[in-house]
Amino acid sequence: MRRVVFFSALLVAGISSIEAQPVPSLAAVYQPYFPIGAAVEPQTLQTHGDLLAAQVNSLVAENAMKWDHIHPRRGNDSSAYNFSGADAIVAFAQEHGMRVRGHTLIWHQQGPPMVFRGAGGQATRAEVLERMRDHITTLLTRYRGKVYAWDVVNEALADAGAWRTDSPWFQTAGADEDGDGIPDSSVKAFEYARSADPTAKLFYNDYGIEAGDKLERAYNLVKALKQKGLVDGVGIQGHWSIYTPDAGTVRAAIERFASLGVEVQITELDLSVYRWGDTSSLPELRPDLASRQAARYAALFEVFRKEAGKLTGVTFWGVADDETWLDSFPVAGRKDWPLLFGTDHQPKGAFWAVARW
Numbered sequence: 001m002r003r004v005v006f007f008s009a010l011l012v013a014g015i016s017s018i019e020a021q022p023v024p025s026l027a028a029v030y031q032p033y034f035p036i037g038a039a040v041e042p043q044t045l046q047t048h049g050d051l052l053a054a055q056v057n058s059l060v061a062e063n064a065m066k067w068d069h070i071h072p073r074r075g076n077d078s079s080a081y082n083f084s085g086a087d088a089i090v091a092f093a094q095e096h097g098m099r100v101r102g103h104t105l106i107w108h109q110q111g112p113p114m115v116f117r118g119a120g121g122q123a124t125r126a127e128v129l130e131r132m133r134d135h136i137t138t139l140l141t142r143y144r145g146k147v148y149a150w151d152v153v154n155e156a157l158a159d160a161g162a163w164r165t166d167s168p169w170f171q172t173a174g175a176d177e178d179g180d181g182i183p184d185s186s187v188k189a190f191e192y193a194r195s196a197d198p199t200a201k202l203f204y205n206d207y208g209i210e211a212g213d214k215l216e217r218a219y220n221l222v223k224a225l226k227q228k229g230l231v232d233g234v235g236i237q238g239h240w241s242i243y244t245p246d247a248g249t250v251r252a253a254i255e256r257f258a259s260l261g262v263e264v265q266i267t268e269l270d271l272s273v274y275r276w277g278d279t280s281s282l283p284e285l286r287p288d289l290a291s292r293q294a295a296r297y298a299a300l301f302e303v304f305r306k307e308a309g310k311l312t313g314v315t316f317w318g319v320a321d322d323e324t325w326l327d328s329f330p331v332a333g334r335k336d337w338p339l340l341f342g343t344d345h346q347p348k349g350a351f352w353a354v355a356r357w
């Protein structure tokens with residue numbers, strides 16, 4: 001009887017000591033490897049400030065630096081811009097000794113239609129390029145020395161076929177007049193960025209470029225930009241799931257891009273618990289899916305650590321499961337749990353799989 005009491009006391013002590021164990025800082029654990037980042041909204045700095053301060057040493061604006069947020073009005077004087085959200089994120093990063101990635105200058109989404117409108121309907125190529133140059137120059141000048149890397153062009157490649165022809169940038173200024181095989185809308189963006197802040201690292205950022213034909217097309221694009229001295233890195237977004245891609249595929253992609261002599265970063269990491277194309281919805285994170293997620297995160301980070309010489313950053317698209325864009329994409333209103341911290345901001349199994357190996 002006494003023995004039973006003794007053992008159950010030990011068991012309770014053991015369990016509570018696991019629970020009480022301090023949560024390590026991912027940024028500190030990964031100090032020898034690469035910075036750990038998170039995408040934030042200005043509000044997240046309040047609601048998730050402690051978690052961010054403890055866990056990451058790099059920030060990116062989830063939306064606040066996109067054209068529609070930072071440059072909502074026509075023109076290029078200061079009244080056309082709204083820097084408040086972006087400035088708050090940069091200030092928080094500086095206070096906490098974190099670096100900042102800039103996201104994103106040229107993208108087919110979240111750009112106000114007025115940018116592409118001119119006197120006679122559609123703006124001319126020259127008008128659009130001038131607006132692009134002004135926008136890029138204003139942002140890179142303002143954040144020079146504060147934002148160390150920019151996603152200059154986001155998602156210029158189509159999923160199938162060559163370029164994303166539905167992009168208003170492509171439609172207005174995409175014509176390849178210099179004959180280098182790349183739409184001028186992309187090349188010019190890199191040229192303007194390079195001359196506005198020669199100290200910033202310039203990235204091409206995209207999803208689905210870790211495998212297949214899109215990997216080859218991204219490789220060729222980055223190769224051509226690199227030959228012109230216009231690009232320093234590739235951002236593999238990393239909006240994946242607990243099912244695909246496998247870690248070996250990601251490793252091969254990192255090595256392939258790195259063979260061009262550019263940096264590679266994982267820029268928007270999250271692992272949905274749903275298969276791509278599945279529109280069902282779960283009421284809660286099932287334990288078997290949580291385990292699968294932990295195992296997949298463990299395998300990916302094992303590859304990331306092995307590739308640390310080539311990989312210069314891993315950024316999560318959020319920090320905790322209570323704030324994730326996957327609650328509205330690709331199925332509106334469906335709950336997802338893609339990150340390392342739960343809706344209660346406590347570390348999930350996936351966190352421990354990444355922090356301890």
Ligand code: XIL
Nearest residue numbers: 062063103104154207237239268325
């Ligand atoms: C998403 C944001 O997370 C959402 O809040 C917003 O409504 C739409 O954009 N690829 C990117 C990011 O490069 O900018 C996107 O961010 C997610 C997909």
